[in-house]
Amino acid sequence: MKERLSAEERRRQIVEAAVELFSRKGFRGTRTREIAEAAGISEAMIFKHFATKRELYSAIIEAKSATDELLASAAIAARQHDDAGVLRAVGLKMIEQTEADPSLMRLLLFSALEGHELSDIFFESRVKTLHQFLSSYIRKRIKDKRFRAIDALVAARGFIGMVVHYLLIHELFGIKRPLHSSSEEVVELFAAIFLKGIER
Amino acid sequence: MKERLSAEERRRQIVEAAVELFSRKGFRGTRTREIAEAAGISEAMIFKHFATKRELYSAIIEAKSATDELLASAAIAARQHDDAGVLRAVGLKMIEQTEADPSLMRLLLFSALEGHELSDIFFESRVKTLHQFLSSYIRKRIKDKRFRAIDALVAARGFIGMVVHYLLIHELFGIKRPLHSSSEEVVELFAAIFLKGIER
DNA sequence: CAATAGCAAGTGAGCGCTTACATACTTACT
DNA sequence: AGTAAGTATGTAAGCGCTCACTTGCTATTG
Numbered sequence: 001m002k003e004r005l006s007a008e009e010r011r012r013q014i015v016e017a018a019v020e021l022f023s024r025k026g027f028r029g030t031r032t033r034e035i036a037e038a039a040g041i042s043e044a045m046i047f048k049h050f051a052t053k054r055e056l057y058s059a060i061i062e063a064k065s066a067t068d069e070l071l072a073s074a075a076i077a078a079r080q081h082d083d084a085g086v087l088r089a090v091g092l093k094m095i096e097q098t099e100a101d102p103s104l105m106r107l108l109l110f111s112a113l114e115g116h117e118l119s120d121i122f123f124e125s126r127v128k129t130l131h132q133f134l135s136s137y138i139r140k141r142i143k144d145k146r147f148r149a150i151d152a153l154v155a156a157r158g159f160i161g162m163v164v165h166y167l168l169i170h171e172l173f174g175i176k177r178p179l180h181s182s183s184e185e186v187v188e189l190f191a192a193i194f195l196k197g198i199e200r
Numbered sequence: 201m202k203e204r205l206s207a208e209e210r211r212r213q214i215v216e217a218a219v220e221l222f223s224r225k226g227f228r229g230t231r232t233r234e235i236a237e238a239a240g241i242s243e244a245m246i247f248k249h250f251a252t253k254r255e256l257y258s259a260i261i262e263a264k265s266a267t268d269e270l271l272a273s274a275a276i277a278a279r280q281h282d283d284a285g286v287l288r289a290v291g292l293k294m295i296e297q298t299e300a301d302p303s304l305m306r307l308l309l310f311s312a313l314e315g316h317e318l319s320d321i322f323f324e325s326r327v328k329t330l331h332q333f334l335s336s337y338i339r340k341r342i343k344d345k346r347f348r349a350i351d352a353l354v355a356a357r358g359f360i361g362m363v364v365h366y367l368l369i370h371e372l373f374g375i376k377r378p379l380h381s382s383s384e385e386v387v388e389l390f391a392a393i394f395l396k397g398i399e400r
Numbered sequence: 401c402a403a404t405a406g407c408a409a410g411t412g413a414g415c416g417c418t419t420a421c422a423t424a425c426t427t428a429c430t
Numbered sequence: 431a432g433t434a435a436g437t438a439t440g441t442a443a444g445c446g447c448t449c450a451c452t453t454g455c456t457a458t459t460g
Contacts, residue, residue, distance in 0.1 A: 007438085007439085010439085025314070025315075026313060028229050029228050029314065031416085032416060032417080033415085033416090042441050043416090043417085043441095044417085044418080044440080046417095047417060048438095048439075052416080052417085083399070109313055113306060113309055113372065114226065114229065115225075119373070127369070138398070145400065146400065147399060147400060148399070150392075150398060151385075151389060153378065154366075154377075154381065154386055154389055154390075155393060155398055157365060157366060157369070158362040158389070158390050158393055159362075161363070161364060162358040162361040162362060163361070164361060165358075165360060165361025165364050165365060166354075166357060166358075169323075169357070172309075172312045172313065173323045173327075178351065181351060189351060189354055189355065189358070190358050193350070193355060193397065194398060195398060195399050196396075196399060197397035198338070198347045198348055198350060198394060198395060199283070199395050200346065200347060200348045231449070231450085232449080232450060233448095241406080241407090242407045242408075243451085244408085244453090245405080245406070245407080252450080253450065405456105405457085405458075406455105406458090407456080408453105408454095408456105409454090410452075410454095411451085411452075411453090412450100412452105414447105415446100415449085416445105416446100416447090417444105417445090417446095417447105418443105418444085418445075419445090420441100420442095421440105421442090423438105423440070423441095424437100424439075425436105425438075425439090426436080427434105427435085428435085428436100429432105429435100430433090430434105
């Protein structure tokens with residue numbers, strides 16, 4: 001029983017199976033046989049569509065690097081000079097996106113640790129963009145005299161760090177957030193700390 | 201020319217070579233042959249001292265889990281209710297330690313991503329301890345009415361996150377800190393933001 | 401000599417990738 | 431329309447290599 005599919009559809013199918021495996025077990029930890037099995041096809045098919053295992057991996061990373069409208073809602077808040085709104089939007093989108101597709105974070109970490117050549121591109125599209133958006137907003141608000149005159153880039157990384165670390169221990173080590181606090185509340189707290197500090 | 205060494209010394213020598221390789225290339229990415237070569241011995245010697253490759257890896261993780269006096273200086277500041285001092289001490293120790301031995305962070309991430317059974321122990325000794333120390337300090341200062349009544353654990357993770365993320369992009373993606381700011385200044389800024397926020 | 405420390409040379413399993421071949425669809429000619 | 435030739439899509443089997451781990455042996459030490 002052989003179902004014939006279009007080349008494009010097959011590729012999609014292979015990529016889909018591969019993403020799941022690469023993100024769970026890394027490049028080296030994933031066997032091409034497993035990918036074939038998960039996609040429900042023979043191993044040779046993978047190599048009909050991708051010259052090497054590495055090429056398949058690269059295709060995935062490049063696809064995942066596609067920068068979507070992650071910052072749309074944050075940009076709206078930015079236009080209205082709604083500081084808390086900007087932070088809230090950035091933080092929530094990060095969490096939302098990671099929870100919808102946890103493979104992204106794992107792929108990013110794996111690619112960096114394993115030293116894949118495309119990990120830089122991945123990093124730039126997925127992390128650097130965030131840093132730059134937030135730091136340029138902070139810089140603007142410093143000029144407006146609404147924020148203290150601090151290093152905007154370092155500060156931006158600080159806020160992103162709060163959220164990333166929260167996601168990291170959540171996704172990587174399975175640490176659950178306290179039952180009483182939703183991710184909205186967590187982001188709200190991070191934003192409040194970032195803007196007003198924890199001193200009373 | 202065969203130098204005979206004591207079993208213990210050999211083990212140390214093997215472990216030393218293995219740490220470097222495992223942290224750079226992960227468990228699956230490291231060949232036992234490479235470890236032997238790096239240690240200047242034959243591959244068979246490794247298996248005289250460690251039954252399996254995995255056992256060697258576990259030995260390393262357990263050794264690296266040894267909690268040292270990371271929090272000594274922070275505890276001193278804590279006794280004096282020196283809030284900025286506590287944060288500074290925690291942050292600086294984290295950076296200092298990571299820069300002195302970058303393998304630790306990489307091993308921690310690799311073990312978590314690759315799903316090693318000991319990664320939890322590793323996490324608890326290296327991360328959870330920090331979270332608990334800082335969150336209990338924050339709780340105390342909330343009782344003192346010096347901090348606002350926030351979720352202490354989430355807040356603590358927030359501060360740790362700022363520092364961790366800074367180290368992460370530094371060590372993993374090779375992002376250099378801006379030339380004008382030393383790690384002391386970065387930590388100082390994180391502490392200031394955490395306590396007072398960035399609003400003026 | 402007994403025990404330990406060492407190595408060269410395997411061994412079998414598993415890996416990425418290839419080959420030889422079968423089956424479905426497309427095209428073109430009558 | 432019918433069919434032969436050509437092409438794209440698929441598979442089963444396996445090749446060559448690398449890996450973790452073993453074996454069989456020698457050298458050194460107490």
